[in-house]
Amino acid sequence: KAGVTQTPRYLIKTRGQQVTLSCSPISGHRSVSWYQQTPGQGLQFLFEYFSETQRNKGNFPGRFSGRQFSNSRSEMNVSTLELGDSALYLCASSLSGNFGYTFGSGTRLTVV
Amino acid sequence: AQTVTQSQPEMSVQEAETVTLSCTYDTSESDYYLFWYKQPPSRQMILVIRQEAYKQQNATENRFSVNFQKAAKSFSLKISDSQLGDAAMYFCAYRSANTGNQFYFGTGTSLTVIP
Numbered sequence: 001k002a003g004v005t006q007t008p009r010y011l012i013k014t015r016g017q018q019v020t021l022s023c024s025p026i027s028g029h030r031s032v033s034w035y036q037q038t039p040g041q042g043l044q045f046l047f048e049y050f051s052e053t054q055r056n057k058g059n060f061p062g063r064f065s066g067r068q069f070s071n072s073r074s075e076m077n078v079s080t081l082e083l084g085d086s087a088l089y090l091c092a093s094s095l096s097g098n099f100g101y102t103f104g105s106g107t108r109l110t111v112v
Numbered sequence: 113a114q115t116v117t118q119s120q121p122e123m124s125v126q127e128a129e130t131v132t133l134s135c136t137y138d139t140s141e142s143d144y145y146l147f148w149y150k151q152p153p154s155r156q157m158i159l160v161i162r163q164e165a166y167k168q169q170n171a172t173e174n175r176f177s178v179n180f181q182k183a184a185k186s187f188s189l190k191i192s193d194s195q196l197g198d199a200a201m202y203f204c205a206y207r208s209a210n211t212g213n214q215f216y217f218g219t220g221t222s223l224t225v226i227p
Binding site: 045055056098102108 | 145147149154155156157158159162164203207209212213214215216217218219220
């Protein structure tokens with residue numbers, strides 16, 4: 001079966017712009033979570049969506065937002081980009097977190 | 113919040129040898145799940161092994177096994193018969209059984225396999 005698909009794989013944006021990243025989970029997975037990965041901070045939890053509802057949120061400013069559609073696909077949006085937002089953004093889906101996530105290959109965002 | 117500590121930023125092992133990666137965690141909960149993930153240069157995180165805290169028996173998946181010490185809050189990963197394809201970043205992760213689907217990750221251990 002198809003894995004978790006994230007698009008685009010690479011993105012370069014300018015400070016102050018906004019960006020939208022997309023994630024298609026494994027078919028049947030209703031939970032989608034987003035993580036930011038940087039060399040300095042490691043993997044940090046952004047938020048989790050389940051059946052179109054945000055179920056959990058990490059400690060990120062309001063510039064970071066997300067949503068989930070009825071087909072479980074999810075998007076995350078970052079507004080007013082800052083240089084520090086440069087990171088690998090990973091999406092993960094699961095049937096149940098007890099069994100772990102399946103991750104996508106991530107979107108590498110560079111803010112210049 | 114729970115914290116996960118991986119004290120070995122880098123490790124190396126000879127091909128066909130055995131290596132153990134360390135992980136400790138801090139929690140006041142009794143019911144939780146622990147995971148090891150592998151991240152090769154392709155960037156995709158791959159689940160290696162999982163352990164339920166209520167199970168005393170250590171999990172095993174082929175060449176990968178864990179040493180789970182609940183009282184000590186320790187969860188080490190042993191890789192036997194190391195292969196070149198095992199070279200990657202390895203992350204230890206914690207998930208509460210009670211407070212939602214948020215995983216807490218350690219900072220990772222970079223494993224090099226020497227031919």
